[in-house]
Amino acid sequence: MAHVIDSxxxxxxxxxxxxxILKMMFMSVLTGYFRITRKAFANIEDTHxxxxxEERKKMLVVNKDVERVRRCHQNDLENIIPFVLIGLLYxxxxxxxxxxxxxxxxxxxxxxxxxxxxVMQLPQPSRxxxxxxxxxxxxxxxxxxxxxxLRL
Amino acid sequence: MAHVIDSxxxxxxxxxxxxxILKMMFMSVLTGYFRITRKAFANIEDTHxxxxxEERKKMLVVNKDVERVRRCHQNDLENIIPFVLIGLLYxxxxxxxxxxxxxxxxxxxxxxxxxxxxVMQLPQPSRxxxxxxxxxxxxxxxxxxxxxxLRL
Amino acid sequence: MAHVIDSxxxxxxxxxxxxxILKMMFMSVLTGYFRITRKAFANIEDTHxxxxxEERKKMLVVNKDVERVRRCHQNDLENIIPFVLIGLLYxxxxxxxxxxxxxxxxxxxxxxxxxxxxVMQLPQPSRxxxxxxxxxxxxxxxxxxxxxxLRL
Numbered sequence: 069m070a071h072v073i074d075s076x077x078x079x080x081x082x083x084x085x086x087x088x089i090l091k092m093m094f095m096s097v098l099t100g101y102f103r104i105t106r107k108a109f110a111n112i113e114d115t116h117x118x119x120x121x122e123e124r125k126k127m128l129v130v131n132k133d134v135e136r137v138r139r140c141h142q143n144d145l146e147n148i149i150p151f152v153l154i155g156l157l158y159x160x161x162x163x164x165x166x167x168x169x170x171x172x173x174x175x176x177x178x179x180x181x182x183x184x185x186x187v188m189q190l191p192q193p194s195r196x197x198x199x200x201x202x203x204x205x206x207x208x209x210x211x212x213x214x215x216x217x218l219r220l
Numbered sequence: 221m222a223h224v225i226d227s228x229x230x231x232x233x234x235x236x237x238x239x240x241i242l243k244m245m246f247m248s249v250l251t252g253y254f255r256i257t258r259k260a261f262a263n264i265e266d267t268h269x270x271x272x273x274e275e276r277k278k279m280l281v282v283n284k285d286v287e288r289v290r291r292c293h294q295n296d297l298e299n300i301i302p303f304v305l306i307g308l309l310y311x312x313x314x315x316x317x318x319x320x321x322x323x324x325x326x327x328x329x330x331x332x333x334x335x336x337x338x339v340m341q342l343p344q345p346s347r348x349x350x351x352x353x354x355x356x357x358x359x360x361x362x363x364x365x366x367x368x369x370l371r372l
Numbered sequence: 373m374a375h376v377i378d379s380x381x382x383x384x385x386x387x388x389x390x391x392x393i394l395k396m397m398f399m400s401v402l403t404g405y406f407r408i409t410r411k412a413f414a415n416i417e418d419t420h421x422x423x424x425x426e427e428r429k430k431m432l433v434v435n436k437d438v439e440r441v442r443r444c445h446q447n448d449l450e451n452i453i454p455f456v457l458i459g460l461l462y463x464x465x466x467x468x469x470x471x472x473x474x475x476x477x478x479x480x481x482x483x484x485x486x487x488x489x490x491v492m493q494l495p496q497p498s499r500x501x502x503x504x505x506x507x508x509x510x511x512x513x514x515x516x517x518x519x520x521x522l523r524l
Contacts, residue, residue, distance in 0.1 A: 079371040082309045086365045089302045093355065096298055110291060113344050139414060145297060145449060146400055150393045152305050153456050157386045192417050203397065213390045219383040231523040234461045238517045241454045245507065248450055262443060265496050297449060304457050 077168045081159040084172040085152045088179055092148050095141035098187070099134060106131040140186040144179065147199070151175050151206045158209035161216045175205040229320045233311040236324040237304045240331055244300050247293035250339070251286060258283040292338040296331070299351070303327050303358045310361035313368045327357040381472045385463040388476040389456045392483055396452050399445035402491070403438060410435040444490040448483070451503070455479050455510045462513035465520045479509040 102108075108131030109115050115124040155175075159168065178201035185195035254260075260283030261267050267276040307327075311320065330353035337347035406412075412435030413419050419428040459479075463472065482505035489499035 076371065079369045082312075082365055082369045083371050086306055086309060086362045089306055090359065090362050093298075093302050093358065096355070111288070111338075111341075111347075113341055113347070116344055136415070141298065145301075146397075146445065149301055149305070149449075149453055150397050153453070154390055154393055156308075156460075157390060160386075186415075189415075189417055192420055195415075195417070203400070206397065207394065210390045210394050213386055217383045217386045219380065219387050228523065231521045234464070234517055234521045235523050238458055238461060238514045241458055242511065242514050245450075245454050245510065248507070263440070263490075263493075263499075265493055265499070268496055293450065297453075301453055301457070308460075 075162070076165050077159050077163060080165070080169055080172055081155055084176050085155060088148050088176045089152065091179065091183070092141070092144040095137060095144055095183075099137050099141060102131070102134045102137050106133055108134050136189070137187060140183055143182070143186070143199070147202050147206070148179060151202070151209075154206055154210045154213065157213045157217075161213055163212060171205045171209055175202050178202040178205070227314070228317050229311050229315060232317070232321055232324060233307055236328050237307060240300050240328045241304065243331065243335070244293070244296040247289060247296055247335075251289045251293060254283070254286045254289050258285055260286050288341070289339060292335055295334070295338070295351070299354050299358070300331060303354070303361075306358055306362045306365065309365045309369075313365055315364060323357045323361055327354050330354040330357070379466070380469050381463050381467060384469070384473055384476055385459055388480050389459060392452050392480045393456065395483065395487070396445070396448040399441060399448055399487075403441045403445060406435070406438045406441050410437055412438050440493070441491060444487055447486070447490070447503070451506050451510070452483060455506070455513075458510055458514045458517060461517045461521075465517055467516060475509045475513055479506050482506040482509070 103110075103114075107127050108129045109127050112124060112128060115127040118124040118127055155172070158171075178198045182195055182198035182202065184190070185198060255262075255266075259279050260281045261279050264276065264280060267279040270276040270279055307324070310323075330350045334347055334350040334354065336342070337350060407414075407418075411431050412433045413431050416428065416432060419431040422428040422431055459476070462475075482502045486499055486502035486506065488494070489502060
Protein backbone atom coordinates (compact mmCIF):
# COMPACT_ATOMS: atom_id res chain seq x y z
CA MET A 69 0.00 0.00 0.00
CA ALA A 70 2.73 2.39 1.05
CA HIS A 71 4.06 2.76 -2.50
CA VAL A 72 0.56 3.36 -3.88
CA ILE A 73 -0.76 5.74 -1.22
CA ASP A 74 2.52 7.63 -0.97
CA SER A 75 2.84 7.85 -4.75
CA UNK A 76 2.78 11.31 -6.28
CA UNK A 77 -0.28 10.38 -8.38
CA UNK A 78 -2.26 9.37 -5.31
CA UNK A 79 -1.33 12.54 -3.43
CA UNK A 80 -2.30 14.66 -6.44
CA UNK A 81 -5.57 12.77 -6.82
CA UNK A 82 -6.42 13.24 -3.12
CA UNK A 83 -5.74 16.96 -3.42
CA UNK A 84 -7.81 17.59 -6.55
CA UNK A 85 -10.64 15.26 -5.49
CA UNK A 86 -10.95 16.96 -2.10
CA UNK A 87 -10.90 20.45 -3.63
CA UNK A 88 -13.58 19.64 -6.19
CA ILE A 89 -15.82 17.88 -3.62
CA LEU A 90 -15.55 20.84 -1.23
CA LYS A 91 -16.45 23.11 -4.18
CA MET A 92 -19.54 20.92 -4.80
CA MET A 93 -20.54 21.15 -1.13
CA PHE A 94 -20.26 24.94 -1.37
CA MET A 95 -23.26 24.83 -3.75
CA SER A 96 -25.46 23.89 -0.75
CA VAL A 97 -24.33 27.02 1.04
CA LEU A 98 -24.99 29.10 -2.08
CA THR A 99 -28.49 27.58 -2.37
CA GLY A 100 -29.15 28.52 1.25
CA TYR A 101 -27.91 32.06 0.60
CA PHE A 102 -30.25 32.47 -2.39
CA ARG A 103 -33.19 30.91 -0.50
CA ILE A 104 -32.77 33.45 2.32
CA THR A 105 -32.12 36.56 0.20
CA ARG A 106 -34.89 35.67 -2.32
CA LYS A 107 -37.25 34.48 0.46
CA ALA A 108 -38.01 31.31 -1.49
CA PHE A 109 -38.19 28.13 0.56
CA ALA A 110 -39.29 24.55 -0.06
CA ASN A 111 -40.37 23.64 3.49
CA ILE A 112 -42.99 25.38 5.63
CA GLU A 113 -40.86 24.96 8.80
CA ASP A 114 -38.10 27.08 7.19
CA THR A 115 -40.28 30.18 7.03
CA HIS A 116 -40.33 30.90 10.76
CA UNK A 117 -38.99 34.43 10.24
CA UNK A 118 -42.36 35.40 8.70
CA UNK A 119 -44.87 37.01 11.03
CA UNK A 120 -48.23 35.84 9.67
CA UNK A 121 -49.30 32.46 8.26
CA GLU A 122 -50.12 34.14 4.92
CA GLU A 123 -46.61 35.56 4.74
CA ARG A 124 -45.21 32.08 5.47
CA LYS A 125 -47.18 30.53 2.62
CA LYS A 126 -45.99 33.25 0.25
CA MET A 127 -42.40 32.22 1.00
CA LEU A 128 -43.01 28.71 -0.39
CA VAL A 129 -42.27 29.75 -3.95
CA VAL A 130 -40.04 28.56 -6.76
CA ASN A 131 -37.45 31.25 -7.46
CA LYS A 132 -35.48 31.25 -10.69
CA ASP A 133 -32.14 32.16 -9.05
CA VAL A 134 -32.54 29.36 -6.50
CA GLU A 135 -33.45 26.88 -9.25
CA ARG A 136 -30.41 27.92 -11.30
CA VAL A 137 -28.04 27.22 -8.38
CA ARG A 138 -29.81 23.91 -7.73
CA ARG A 139 -29.42 22.83 -11.37
CA CYS A 140 -25.73 23.73 -11.13
CA HIS A 141 -25.43 21.64 -7.95
CA GLN A 142 -27.22 18.72 -9.63
CA ASN A 143 -24.83 18.96 -12.60
CA ASP A 144 -21.94 18.82 -10.12
CA LEU A 145 -23.36 15.63 -8.57
CA GLU A 146 -23.73 14.11 -12.04
CA ASN A 147 -20.15 14.95 -13.06
CA ILE A 148 -17.91 15.36 -10.01
CA ILE A 149 -18.86 12.09 -8.29
CA PRO A 150 -18.11 9.99 -11.43
CA PHE A 151 -14.78 11.85 -11.72
CA VAL A 152 -13.80 11.02 -8.13
CA LEU A 153 -14.89 7.36 -8.38
CA ILE A 154 -13.32 6.65 -11.78
CA GLY A 155 -10.34 8.85 -10.81
CA LEU A 156 -9.67 6.68 -7.77
CA LEU A 157 -9.65 3.48 -9.85
CA TYR A 158 -7.51 5.26 -12.46
CA UNK A 159 -5.01 6.35 -9.79
CA UNK A 160 -4.71 2.73 -8.62
CA UNK A 161 -3.69 1.61 -12.15
CA UNK A 162 -0.41 3.55 -11.62
CA UNK A 163 -0.76 5.97 -14.55
CA UNK A 164 1.99 8.38 -15.60
CA UNK A 165 2.16 11.38 -13.26
CA UNK A 166 2.20 13.97 -16.05
CA UNK A 167 -0.91 12.55 -17.78
CA UNK A 168 -2.75 12.15 -14.50
CA UNK A 169 -1.95 15.73 -13.42
CA UNK A 170 -3.13 17.05 -16.79
CA UNK A 171 -6.47 15.20 -16.51
CA UNK A 172 -7.03 16.18 -12.85
CA UNK A 173 -6.24 19.85 -13.57
CA UNK A 174 -8.38 19.95 -16.71
CA UNK A 175 -11.33 18.44 -14.85
CA UNK A 176 -11.13 20.63 -11.76
CA UNK A 177 -10.50 23.78 -13.81
CA UNK A 178 -13.40 23.01 -16.14
CA UNK A 179 -15.80 22.53 -13.21
CA UNK A 180 -14.90 25.91 -11.71
CA UNK A 181 -15.48 27.53 -15.12
CA UNK A 182 -18.74 25.58 -15.42
CA UNK A 183 -20.04 26.86 -12.06
CA UNK A 184 -19.14 30.48 -12.85
CA UNK A 185 -20.74 30.21 -16.30
CA UNK A 186 -23.88 28.62 -14.82
CA VAL A 187 -24.45 30.86 -11.80
CA MET A 188 -23.50 34.10 -13.59
CA GLN A 189 -25.53 33.06 -16.65
CA LEU A 190 -22.68 33.63 -19.12
CA PRO A 191 -23.60 33.21 -22.80
CA GLN A 192 -23.12 29.78 -24.33
CA PRO A 193 -20.99 27.90 -25.33
CA SER A 194 -18.97 28.74 -22.15
CA ARG A 195 -20.99 26.38 -19.96
CA UNK A 196 -21.36 23.72 -22.65
CA UNK A 197 -17.64 23.65 -23.45
CA UNK A 198 -16.58 23.45 -19.79
CA UNK A 199 -19.04 20.57 -19.30
CA UNK A 200 -17.57 18.73 -22.33
CA UNK A 201 -13.98 19.17 -21.09
CA UNK A 202 -14.93 17.68 -17.73
CA UNK A 203 -16.78 14.75 -19.33
CA UNK A 204 -13.84 14.10 -21.68
CA UNK A 205 -11.33 13.98 -18.81
CA UNK A 206 -13.44 11.45 -16.90
CA UNK A 207 -14.09 9.33 -20.01
CA UNK A 208 -10.32 9.29 -20.77
CA UNK A 209 -9.63 7.95 -17.28
CA UNK A 210 -12.44 5.40 -17.58
CA UNK A 211 -11.06 4.21 -20.90
CA UNK A 212 -7.59 3.88 -19.34
CA UNK A 213 -9.00 1.84 -16.43
CA UNK A 214 -10.92 -0.49 -18.75
CA UNK A 215 -7.98 -1.01 -21.12
CA UNK A 216 -5.69 -1.80 -18.14
CA UNK A 217 -7.80 -4.00 -15.87
CA LEU A 218 -10.62 -5.42 -18.01
CA ARG A 219 -11.99 -8.58 -16.32
CA LEU A 220 -15.56 -9.34 -17.33
CA MET B 221 -2.02 -2.53 2.28
CA ALA B 222 -2.59 -4.94 5.14
CA HIS B 223 -1.64 -2.37 7.78
CA VAL B 224 -3.92 0.24 6.23
CA ILE B 225 -6.96 -1.95 5.51
CA ASP B 226 -6.66 -3.81 8.80
CA SER B 227 -6.16 -0.57 10.74
CA UNK B 228 -8.82 0.32 13.29
CA UNK B 229 -9.55 3.59 11.48
CA UNK B 230 -10.25 1.82 8.19
CA UNK B 231 -12.53 -0.74 9.88
CA UNK B 232 -14.41 2.05 11.64
CA UNK B 233 -14.70 4.02 8.40
CA UNK B 234 -16.04 0.98 6.52
CA UNK B 235 -18.64 0.42 9.24
CA UNK B 236 -19.93 3.99 9.43
CA UNK B 237 -19.78 4.57 5.67
CA UNK B 238 -21.77 1.39 4.99
CA UNK B 239 -24.40 2.23 7.63
CA UNK B 240 -24.94 5.75 6.34
CA ILE B 241 -25.11 4.63 2.68
CA LEU B 242 -27.66 1.93 3.54
CA LYS B 243 -29.64 4.60 5.41
CA MET B 244 -29.54 6.76 2.25
CA MET B 245 -30.77 3.83 0.12
CA PHE B 246 -33.65 3.37 2.57
CA MET B 247 -34.98 6.76 1.39
CA SER B 248 -35.84 5.13 -1.97
CA VAL B 249 -37.98 2.57 -0.15
CA LEU B 250 -39.64 5.34 1.86
CA THR B 251 -40.37 7.27 -1.35
CA GLY B 252 -41.97 4.14 -2.82
CA TYR B 253 -44.05 3.68 0.33
CA PHE B 254 -45.34 7.27 0.17
CA ARG B 255 -46.00 7.02 -3.59
CA ILE B 256 -48.17 3.93 -3.05
CA THR B 257 -50.05 5.11 0.06
CA ARG B 258 -50.58 8.64 -1.34
CA LYS B 259 -51.32 7.30 -4.85
CA ALA B 260 -48.94 9.83 -6.36
CA PHE B 261 -46.73 8.55 -9.16
CA ALA B 262 -44.38 10.09 -11.70
CA ASN B 263 -44.70 7.48 -14.48
CA ILE B 264 -47.88 6.38 -16.25
CA GLU B 265 -46.72 2.74 -16.29
CA ASP B 266 -46.67 2.71 -12.47
CA THR B 267 -50.42 3.30 -12.18
CA HIS B 268 -51.50 -0.15 -13.38
CA UNK B 269 -53.54 -0.74 -10.21
CA UNK B 270 -56.04 1.87 -11.41
CA UNK B 271 -59.07 0.60 -13.32
CA UNK B 272 -59.86 3.37 -15.78
CA UNK B 273 -57.56 5.58 -17.86
CA GLU B 274 -58.96 8.66 -16.08
CA GLU B 275 -58.10 7.18 -12.71
CA ARG B 276 -54.57 6.46 -13.98
CA LYS B 277 -54.05 10.06 -15.05
CA LYS B 278 -55.30 11.29 -11.67
CA MET B 279 -52.51 9.28 -10.03
CA LEU B 280 -49.84 11.31 -11.85
CA VAL B 281 -49.79 14.04 -9.25
CA VAL B 282 -47.20 15.82 -7.16
CA ASN B 283 -47.81 14.98 -3.49
CA LYS B 284 -46.27 17.07 -0.73
CA ASP B 285 -45.33 14.07 1.45
CA VAL B 286 -43.60 12.37 -1.49
CA GLU B 287 -41.76 15.59 -2.37
CA ARG B 288 -40.62 16.01 1.23
CA VAL B 289 -39.06 12.53 1.28
CA ARG B 290 -37.47 13.19 -2.11
CA ARG B 291 -35.91 16.45 -0.90
CA CYS B 292 -34.56 14.57 2.12
CA HIS B 293 -33.10 11.90 -0.19
CA GLN B 294 -31.55 14.59 -2.40
CA ASN B 295 -30.00 16.23 0.66
CA ASP B 296 -28.54 12.83 1.59
CA LEU B 297 -26.97 12.52 -1.88
CA GLU B 298 -25.50 16.03 -1.53
CA ASN B 299 -24.01 15.33 1.91
CA ILE B 300 -23.45 11.61 2.46
CA ILE B 301 -21.55 10.95 -0.80
CA PRO B 302 -19.03 13.77 -0.12
CA PHE B 303 -18.61 12.36 3.41
CA VAL B 304 -17.82 8.87 2.11
CA LEU B 305 -15.45 10.09 -0.61
CA ILE B 306 -13.54 12.60 1.53
CA GLY B 307 -13.74 10.18 4.47
CA LEU B 308 -11.98 7.48 2.45
CA LEU B 309 -9.12 9.82 1.54
CA TYR B 310 -9.01 11.02 5.16
CA UNK B 311 -8.80 7.44 6.42
CA UNK B 312 -5.85 6.80 4.10
CA UNK B 313 -3.91 9.70 5.67
CA UNK B 314 -3.69 7.58 8.89
CA UNK B 315 -5.46 10.01 11.25
CA UNK B 316 -5.70 9.44 15.00
CA UNK B 317 -8.35 6.84 15.82
CA UNK B 318 -10.07 8.94 18.48
CA UNK B 319 -10.46 11.99 16.21
CA UNK B 320 -11.62 9.84 13.30
CA UNK B 321 -14.21 8.03 15.42
CA UNK B 322 -15.51 11.34 16.75
CA UNK B 323 -15.95 12.74 13.22
CA UNK B 324 -17.54 9.54 11.84
CA UNK B 325 -19.99 9.30 14.76
CA UNK B 326 -20.87 13.00 14.63
CA UNK B 327 -21.57 12.77 10.91
CA UNK B 328 -23.62 9.58 10.99
CA UNK B 329 -25.56 10.68 14.07
CA UNK B 330 -26.29 14.09 12.56
CA UNK B 331 -27.66 12.51 9.37
CA UNK B 332 -30.08 10.29 11.28
CA UNK B 333 -31.29 13.35 13.21
CA UNK B 334 -31.53 15.27 9.92
CA UNK B 335 -33.73 12.60 8.32
CA UNK B 336 -36.05 12.38 11.33
CA UNK B 337 -36.32 16.19 11.50
CA UNK B 338 -37.01 16.38 7.74
CA VAL B 339 -39.52 13.57 7.35
CA MET B 340 -41.40 14.28 10.59
CA GLN B 341 -41.32 18.03 9.87
CA LEU B 342 -39.84 18.98 13.25
CA PRO B 343 -39.55 22.74 13.88
CA GLN B 344 -36.31 24.44 12.92
CA PRO B 345 -33.45 24.71 13.82
CA SER B 346 -33.37 20.92 14.38
CA ARG B 347 -32.89 20.15 10.68
CA UNK B 348 -30.61 23.13 10.06
CA UNK B 349 -28.31 22.31 12.98
CA UNK B 350 -28.00 18.62 12.10
CA UNK B 351 -27.14 19.63 8.51
CA UNK B 352 -24.43 22.02 9.77
CA UNK B 353 -22.89 19.36 12.06
CA UNK B 354 -22.64 16.94 9.11
CA UNK B 355 -21.13 19.59 6.84
CA UNK B 356 -18.63 20.59 9.54
CA UNK B 357 -17.46 16.99 10.04
CA UNK B 358 -16.85 16.54 6.30
CA UNK B 359 -15.10 19.91 5.96
CA UNK B 360 -12.83 19.03 8.93
CA UNK B 361 -11.79 15.82 7.20
CA UNK B 362 -11.29 17.64 3.89
CA UNK B 363 -9.12 20.24 5.61
CA UNK B 364 -7.07 17.45 7.22
CA UNK B 365 -6.59 15.73 3.84
CA UNK B 366 -5.50 18.95 2.13
CA UNK B 367 -3.11 19.94 4.93
CA UNK B 368 -1.54 16.45 4.85
CA UNK B 369 -1.24 15.63 1.15
CA LEU B 370 -1.41 18.92 -0.74
CA ARG B 371 0.16 18.46 -4.20
CA LEU B 372 -1.14 20.95 -6.75
CA MET C 373 -1.42 -3.28 -1.56
CA ALA C 374 -0.18 -5.28 -4.51
CA HIS C 375 -2.06 -8.42 -3.50
CA VAL C 376 -5.28 -6.48 -2.99
CA ILE C 377 -5.15 -4.25 -6.08
CA ASP C 378 -3.88 -7.05 -8.29
CA SER C 379 -6.47 -9.47 -6.92
CA UNK C 380 -9.03 -10.80 -9.38
CA UNK C 381 -11.88 -9.38 -7.28
CA UNK C 382 -10.41 -5.88 -7.41
CA UNK C 383 -9.85 -6.05 -11.17
CA UNK C 384 -13.41 -7.29 -11.68
CA UNK C 385 -14.77 -4.56 -9.42
CA UNK C 386 -12.82 -1.86 -11.30
CA UNK C 387 -14.18 -3.14 -14.60
CA UNK C 388 -17.85 -3.32 -13.59
CA UNK C 389 -17.75 -0.08 -11.57
CA UNK C 390 -16.22 1.83 -14.49
CA UNK C 391 -18.73 0.41 -16.99
CA UNK C 392 -21.73 1.26 -14.85
CA ILE C 393 -20.46 4.78 -14.06
CA LEU C 394 -19.84 5.47 -17.76
CA LYS C 395 -23.38 4.20 -18.45
CA MET C 396 -24.67 6.68 -15.82
CA MET C 397 -22.72 9.53 -17.46
CA PHE C 398 -24.31 8.60 -20.80
CA MET C 399 -27.67 9.69 -19.32
CA SER C 400 -26.40 13.31 -19.45
CA VAL C 401 -25.78 12.93 -23.17
CA LEU C 402 -29.24 11.41 -23.63
CA THR C 403 -30.81 14.31 -21.70
CA GLY C 404 -29.00 16.75 -23.99
CA TYR C 405 -30.22 14.84 -27.06
CA PHE C 406 -33.86 14.98 -25.87
CA ARG C 407 -33.55 18.66 -24.89
CA ILE C 408 -32.35 19.54 -28.40
CA THR C 409 -34.76 17.34 -30.39
CA ARG C 410 -37.77 18.29 -28.18
CA LYS C 411 -36.65 21.95 -27.98
CA ALA C 412 -37.16 21.94 -24.23
CA PHE C 413 -34.50 23.74 -22.20
CA ALA C 414 -34.10 24.83 -18.59
CA ASN C 415 -31.81 27.84 -19.13
CA ILE C 416 -32.50 30.91 -21.27
CA GLU C 417 -28.88 31.02 -22.48
CA ASP C 418 -29.31 27.55 -24.07
CA THR C 419 -31.95 28.77 -26.52
CA HIS C 420 -29.61 30.80 -28.71
CA UNK C 421 -30.70 28.89 -31.84
CA UNK C 422 -34.10 30.62 -31.64
CA UNK C 423 -34.54 33.74 -33.73
CA UNK C 424 -36.95 35.85 -31.68
CA UNK C 425 -37.15 36.45 -27.92
CA GLU C 426 -40.69 34.96 -27.92
CA GLU C 427 -39.39 31.80 -29.56
CA ARG C 428 -36.65 31.62 -26.93
CA LYS C 429 -39.15 31.84 -24.09
CA LYS C 430 -41.28 29.12 -25.69
CA MET C 431 -38.28 26.79 -25.53
CA LEU C 432 -38.16 27.02 -21.73
CA VAL C 433 -40.69 24.25 -21.25
CA VAL C 434 -40.91 21.04 -19.27
CA ASN C 435 -41.05 18.12 -21.72
CA LYS C 436 -42.20 14.70 -20.61
CA ASP C 437 -39.51 12.80 -22.56
CA VAL C 438 -36.78 14.98 -21.06
CA GLU C 439 -38.23 14.54 -17.56
CA ARG C 440 -38.37 10.76 -18.02
CA VAL C 441 -34.65 10.60 -18.90
CA ARG C 442 -33.85 12.90 -15.98
CA ARG C 443 -35.76 10.69 -13.54
CA CYS C 444 -33.86 7.70 -14.91
CA HIS C 445 -30.56 9.56 -14.41
CA GLN C 446 -31.58 10.50 -10.86
CA ASN C 447 -32.42 6.85 -10.12
CA ASP C 448 -28.95 5.94 -11.40
CA LEU C 449 -27.35 8.44 -9.01
CA GLU C 450 -29.39 7.00 -6.14
CA ASN C 451 -28.42 3.40 -6.91
CA ILE C 452 -25.14 3.25 -8.84
CA ILE C 453 -23.13 5.48 -6.51
CA PRO C 454 -24.06 3.42 -3.40
CA PHE C 455 -23.13 0.28 -5.38
CA VAL C 456 -19.68 1.64 -6.25
CA LEU C 457 -18.97 2.93 -2.72
CA ILE C 458 -20.18 -0.15 -0.85
CA GLY C 459 -18.70 -2.36 -3.60
CA LEU C 460 -15.25 -0.85 -3.03
CA LEU C 461 -15.41 -1.56 0.71
CA TYR C 462 -16.79 -5.05 -0.05
CA UNK C 463 -13.90 -5.73 -2.46
CA UNK C 464 -11.41 -4.76 0.26
CA UNK C 465 -12.87 -7.43 2.61
CA UNK C 466 -11.43 -10.08 0.24
CA UNK C 467 -14.70 -11.82 -0.65
CA UNK C 468 -14.87 -15.01 -2.73
CA UNK C 469 -14.35 -14.26 -6.43
CA UNK C 470 -17.39 -16.26 -7.60
CA UNK C 471 -19.80 -14.51 -5.19
CA UNK C 472 -18.35 -11.10 -5.99
CA UNK C 473 -18.61 -11.67 -9.75
CA UNK C 474 -22.22 -12.82 -9.38
CA UNK C 475 -23.15 -9.67 -7.40
CA UNK C 476 -21.30 -7.30 -9.76
CA UNK C 477 -22.88 -8.89 -12.86
CA UNK C 478 -26.36 -8.95 -11.36
CA UNK C 479 -26.09 -5.28 -10.41
CA UNK C 480 -24.68 -4.03 -13.71
CA UNK C 481 -27.07 -6.18 -15.75
CA UNK C 482 -30.06 -5.02 -13.72
CA UNK C 483 -29.17 -1.36 -14.22
CA UNK C 484 -28.98 -1.74 -18.00
CA UNK C 485 -32.41 -3.44 -17.95
CA UNK C 486 -33.67 -0.67 -15.65
CA UNK C 487 -32.56 2.08 -18.05
CA UNK C 488 -34.09 0.36 -21.08
CA UNK C 489 -37.35 -0.25 -19.18
CA UNK C 490 -37.44 3.37 -17.99
CA VAL C 491 -36.54 5.20 -21.19
CA MET C 492 -38.61 2.94 -23.48
CA GLN C 493 -41.51 3.01 -21.01
CA LEU C 494 -41.86 -0.80 -20.83
CA PRO C 495 -44.83 -2.06 -18.79
CA GLN C 496 -44.25 -2.80 -15.12
CA PRO C 497 -42.94 -4.82 -13.31
CA SER C 498 -39.89 -4.76 -15.64
CA ARG C 499 -38.51 -1.53 -14.17
CA UNK C 500 -39.54 -2.35 -10.62
CA UNK C 501 -37.95 -5.81 -10.68
CA UNK C 502 -34.66 -4.58 -12.17
CA UNK C 503 -34.54 -1.87 -9.48
CA UNK C 504 -35.08 -4.48 -6.73
CA UNK C 505 -32.33 -6.77 -8.11
CA UNK C 506 -29.86 -3.87 -8.06
CA UNK C 507 -30.86 -2.84 -4.53
CA UNK C 508 -30.59 -6.45 -3.32
CA UNK C 509 -27.07 -6.85 -4.74
CA UNK C 510 -25.87 -3.67 -3.00
CA UNK C 511 -27.56 -4.58 0.30
CA UNK C 512 -25.93 -8.07 0.17
CA UNK C 513 -22.51 -6.45 -0.19
CA UNK C 514 -23.29 -3.95 2.60
CA UNK C 515 -24.36 -6.79 4.89
CA UNK C 516 -21.14 -8.65 4.09
CA UNK C 517 -19.05 -5.57 4.89
CA UNK C 518 -20.81 -4.96 8.19
CA UNK C 519 -20.63 -8.61 9.28
CA UNK C 520 -16.88 -8.67 8.44
CA UNK C 521 -15.56 -5.35 9.74
CA LEU C 522 -18.09 -4.05 12.28
CA ARG C 523 -16.38 -1.52 14.59
CA LEU C 524 -18.82 0.94 16.13
